[in-house]
Amino acid sequence: MSDDLHARSGLPEAYRYLLADLPRERWHGQEVAAMARFWLQMHSGFRREVAHMDALTGRWRAGQLALPDLHRQLIPTLQQFLQHLDGHHNIETHHYFPTMRKVEPRIGAGIDLLDRDHDVIHGHLDSLFQTGLAFHQGVSGNAPTAGDSAARLAEAIDKAGPALARHLDDEEDIVVPLITKHVDHFKG
Numbered sequence: 566m567s568d569d570l571h572a573r574s575g576l577p578e579a580y581r582y583l584l585a586d587l588p589r590e591r592w593h594g595q596e597v598a599a600m601a602r603f604w605l606q607m608h609s610g611f612r613r614e615v616a617h618m619d620a621l622t623g624r625w626r627a628g629q630l631a632l633p634d635l636h637r638q639l640i641p642t643l644q645q646f647l648q649h650l651d652g653h654h655n656i657e658t659h660h661y662f663p664t665m666r667k668v669e670p671r672i673g674a675g676i677d678l679l680d681r682d683h684d685v686i687h688g689h690l691d692s693l694f695q696t697g698l699a700f701h702q703g704v705s706g707n708a709p710t711a712g713d714s715a716a717r718l719a720e721a722i723d724k725a726g727p728a729l730a731r732h733l734d735d736e737e738d739i740v741v742p743l744i745t746k747h748v749d750h751f752k753g
């Protein structure tokens with residue numbers, strides 16, 4: 566399906582009507598509800614964590630970072646990223662998305678799309694967890710295959726990053742104007 570997270574290049578037209586009322590050029594400052602600004606900050610945090618992990622694996626691949634240093638720097642960031650993102654998706658899927666469906670029924674299919682994105686991203690989080698664990702165990706046990714494990718983790722990061730970036734952008738295009746429009750339902 567062309568709406569799939571891996572296939573699409575932006576939020577489909579049918580779900581962009583909220584964004585039309587509050588385009589991204591106006592997302593700075595008081596025009597956007599406080600809760601929506603908080604949402605954007607959370608997403609910025611995820612983008613920073615991915616960029617940091619990309620930079621580390623990039624330096625390791627270029628021979629500028631030794632395997633133990635990659636391990637020491639990458640694993641805590643990865644753990645934090647997995648925890649944050651899992652918690653964020655849970656609260657979206659189980660708390661905010663149902664509220665959004667209620668206050669803005671017209672966007673229902675758009676929320677379905679975001680929920681499907683979460684399922685796809687959870688597959689990525691699983692492989693990040695599994696390859697991260699294998700890398701950690703390999704380094705801790707001085708396994709000769711630790712470098713291969715690092716390469717598999719780096720590949721998992723390569724795959725997860727673009728999918729997450731697409732989801733974050735498209736989700737923002739729905740939730741930032743939606744929260745601002747229905748601000749009374751999204752206090753605190």
Ligand SMILES: [Fe+2]
Pocket residue numbers: 654657679683732736
């Ligand atoms: Fe999300």
Ligand SMILES: [Fe+2]
Pocket residue numbers: 608653657733736
């Ligand atoms: Fe989100």
